Amino acid sequence: MKKIQKTEEQWRQELDAETFRIARQQGTERAFTGKYNDTTTPGTYHCACCGTALFDSAVKYDSGSGWPSFYQPLQAEVVAEAIDNSHGMQRIEALCAVCDAHLGHVFPDGPAPTGLRYCINSASLDLRER
Structure with missing residues (x-):
């Protein structure tokens, strides 16, 4: 996969303020407020x-x-992981492997078959309906 690299200013111009804060500045949305939390x-x-x-x-x-x-990405290589030591704890950050956008975090308490929980901010996602 080819990496996409843009300056902070380029991202700021392309994204709305909330998406920029979360995806480019490692923010988070408040629990139960994201547009995709309850989406089926x-x-x-x-x-x-x-x-x-x-x-x-x-x-x-x-x-x-x-x-x-989510309990797994579409392909393992599309979601990168990094150690996140912010807020006095150690977590695994989930990132877009193409543009390094902060997606959320990965936890080892998910369902079978992976046992993983990719806990993702709605602001970092765009749902394309089938």
Whole structure:
């Protein structure tokens, strides 16, 4: 996959303020407020910054966390991971592998078959309905 690299100013011009804050500045939306938290519409979730297909609605589930949750990405290589030591804890950050957008975090408490919970901010996603 070819990486997309833009300046902070380019991203700021292309994205709305909330998407920029979350995806480019590692922010988060308040629990239960994201537009895709309760969505059950069939489709594919893409990166809101670069359009890369990240998750399919078939692997989305209600984790009760207040954020859209998925148990696996469409392909392992589309979601990168990094150690996040912010807020006095260590977590695994989920990033778009193409543009490095902050998506959310990955936790080891998800359902079978992966046991993973990709807890993703709605502002980092764009649902393309089937």
